[in-house]
Amino acid sequence: MTVIRALPIELINQIAAGEVIDRPSSVVKELVENSLDAGARRIEVDIEQGGSRLIRVRDDGGGIGEEDLLLAVAAHATSKIASFDDLEHVASMGFRGEALASIASVSRFRLTSRLQGQERAHQLEVDGGKLQPVRPAQHPVGSSVEIRDLFYNVPARRKFMRAERTEFAHIDDLLKSLALARRGVEFRLSHNGKPVRLLRAADTLDQGLLRVAEVLGPEFPARSLRIDHAAAGMQLSGWVGLPTASRSMADSQYFYVNGRLVRDKIIAHAVRQAYADVLFHGRHPAFVLYLELDPAGVDVNVHPAKHEVRFREQRLVHDFLFRSLHEALAETRAGALPDTAG
Numbered sequence: 548m549t550v551i552r553a554l555p556i557e558l559i560n561q562i563a564a565g566e567v568i569d570r571p572s573s574v575v576k577e578l579v580e581n582s583l584d585a586g587a588r589r590i591e592v593d594i595e596q597g598g599s600r601l602i603r604v605r606d607d608g609g610g611i612g613e614e615d616l617l618l619a620v621a622a623h624a625t626s627k628i629a630s631f632d633d634l635e636h637v638a639s640m641g642f643r644g645e646a647l648a649s650i651a652s653v654s655r656f657r658l659t660s661r662l663q664g665q666e667r668a669h670q671l672e673v674d675g676g677k678l679q680p681v682r683p684a685q686h687p688v689g690s691s692v693e694i695r696d697l698f699y700n701v702p703a704r705r706k707f708m709r710a711e712r713t714e715f716a717h718i719d720d721l722l723k724s725l726a727l728a729r730r731g732v733e734f735r736l737s738h739n740g741k742p743v744r745l746l747r748a749a750d751t752l753d754q755g756l757l758r759v760a761e762v763l764g765p766e767f768p769a770r771s772l773r774i775d776h777a778a779a780g781m782q783l784s785g786w787v788g789l790p791t792a793s794r795s796m797a798d799s800q801y802f803y804v805n806g807r808l809v810r811d812k813i814i815a816h817a818v819r820q821a822y823a824d825v826l827f828h829g830r831h832p833a834f835v836l837y838l839e840l841d842p843a844g845v846d847v848n849v850h851p852a853k854h855e856v857r858f859r860e861q862r863l864v865h866d867f868l869f870r871s872l873h874e875a876l877a878e879t880r881a882g883a884l885p886d887t888a889g
């Protein structure tokens with residue numbers, strides 16, 4: 548005889564955590580995206596032992612009120628969407644309302660926050676999914692989330708964590724990719740108490756290029772072309788590397804759709820085609836590109852980690868990308884027709 552049972556909520560959250568929280572960098576991604584959604588201008592990330600001992604993200608965003616602290620760590624509770632219609636137009640990084648509940652179910656979790664306009668801050672601790680009572684605390688407007696002993700109660704996951712250096716390198720890469728998406732936000736990263744990275748807020752394009760150089764290397768700006776194209780309700784901007792900036796690995800490719808880093812077959816194909824006759828076989832272009840389009844034209848609810856998107860008008864997006872990049876690269880193309888671009 549089979550017995551069907553409803554699962555306890557802690558277990559439901561741990562199962563959900565299995566989908567999106569697979570290593571320390573995925574925790575950092577969720578926490579920093581929350582800080583960005585909260586309108587933070589400064590975000591500080593402190594890591595100890597590659598994140599296995601401590602991940603702390605502090606922000607100066609709008610904060611969370613006392614009454615909302617418990618909801619923040621409840622599964623399927625979010626302040627970002629309220630209806631199916633909102634889901635169709637979602638502009639925030641988060642919307643599933645699952646991250647904090649998932650993370651808190653596989654770690655020792657502490658959230659301290661002060662809501663804008665409030666005198667006092669409050670703190671909530673969760674230990675492997677078990678909630679402790681909310682209590683008053685000291686904190687400026689904004690939030691701090693501290694994750695200790697990630698996966699301490701999930702031995703199988705803990706075993707899969709790599710060397711401290713490897714996990715930290717993943718965190719650093721992730722932070723760089725988020726920092727490229729939000730040039731106007733200051734990011735600080737430290738490891739085991741030592742400052743590792745400081746990315747100052749960039750208001751102008753020139754300052755923005757400094758941040759690009761920090762991520763893609765100091766020689767990239769001089770070996771790249773500025774892109775700025777608009778058509779059919781879409782806008783493409785950023786920098787594409789000249790053939791001299793190409794790499795033997797596809798590790799310097801940043802493509803953002805409405806501020807979200809994505810990997811997508813349609814995009815990859817359009818880029819490859821645009822570069823086809825200017826790059827040698829086995830070389831990969833370097834680029835930082837930002838595609839902006841109506842959120843209704845792109846579905847981000849394809850995968851829990853949201854690395855994938857689905858375009859409503861795939862062909863249109865593909866052709867727009869291809870044409871913009873192909874034109875920009877025209878000068879570097881042997882035998883290109885002069886003065887026909889426009």
Ligand code: ADP
Nearest residue numbers: 581585619625626641642643644645646647690
């Ligand atoms: P989601 O981001 O999908 O809404 P999360 O579990 O990541 O789900 O967060 C739940 C809620 O907690 C958010 O909707 C937001 O209201 C609140 N929250 C989380 N982190 C922060 C933060 N750093 N600042 C302000 N609010 C936050």
Ligand code: MG
Nearest residue numbers: 577581641646
């Ligand atoms: Mg979130």
